[in-house]
Amino acid sequence: MSTEDKPLIFEVSQNNFEDLVIHNSSHLPVLVEFMGIWSEPCIKTEYAIAELAKEFPGDFIFAKIDIDEQDELKQQFSITNVPTLVVFKDGKEVQREEGELQLEELRILLKHYGVFRESDELRDQAREKHMAGDTQSAIMLLTQAISSDPNNVRVALDMVQIFLDIGEIEQAQELFDRLPESAQKTDIGLSISTQINFIRLAQNTAGVASLQAQVLKSPDDYQARFDLAVCLFAQHDIEQGMEMLFFIQE
Structure with missing residues (x-):
């Protein structure tokens, strides 16, 4: 990671696409997001990529294209859904992903192009x-x-x-x-x-074993079921914990 560099984030138009995307992709991977500023998934994806651009300054380029302002580029790359992320390397499109991308998904994508910690x-x-x-x-x-x-x-x-x-x-x-x-x-x-x-x-309850025995003995003991749900959540057993709560709500 080049800590002395700045994040490479640009807004791209038809006029500068060749320089910012095609030319630069010979040196660095370029992530191009075709987006609509009115779309929440676009904004979330934009934020996630920008965060990674700050984390890996100088290691890749983030290029943003507003499809409402850049219809010619939208048509050129046959963009039908937003967000659409297109990765360019060595002057060519090498990967395309449609839909919102989470931060961890983007980390995996970048790792494929040598950008990782x-x-x-x-x-x-x-x-x-x-x-x-x-x-x-x-x-x-x-x-x-x-x-x-x-x-x-x-x-x-x-x-x-x-x-x-x-x-x-x-x-x-x-x-x-x-x-x-x-x-x-x-x-x-x-x-x-x-x-x-x-x-x-959970530390303030009777504990899993005792509560499980109590629930078996008295299935309608809602307090025991609630306390058991808390203990199960504490153990990261979400499914079983939710079952306890669903029983109470029935």
Whole structure:
């Protein structure tokens, strides 16, 4: 990542398309979003790509084309739906995606063109280790990732999740509280925050085993079902937790 560069974000027209897109694609991957400013999926995709352009300044070009203003380009590239993302490399279209794209989907797309963070590679390795039961190795990999790329808050969020998974709630809370608010407000951050809250609530219940026994004994004990749902949510067992709540609502 070229930290000294600025994000390469441009609004493109018929007049500058050749220079900004075709010519530059010989040097960098160019992501062209055909969009309508009236479309919420377009705006969300634009925001996500712009965030990545800021994260990887100078590593790729983000070109925006307003189809209402640039009908000739719309026709030239046969754009029928927005948003449509077209990737150019070496003067040619190499990939096309229609519909709203989430941040993680865009990360995967960019990785295909060599735009990624090595710390994210370590995150993937750590996730595999943790899922395989080798949590100690996962923690070591995440520690290595944090040391090499301290600005990648996703690494710290992964560490928080591991702490939660192994029952180290206080360590998880302490690390989460040290993260910037922007990280806490991401989708991953909000999910973790919710899980922490459910774990705190679950600590004030009789516990999963006792509550399951109570529900079997008294199926209409709605308080026991609610408390059990809280415990299941705390364990990230969303499906079973929702079943408890659905029973109460019936």
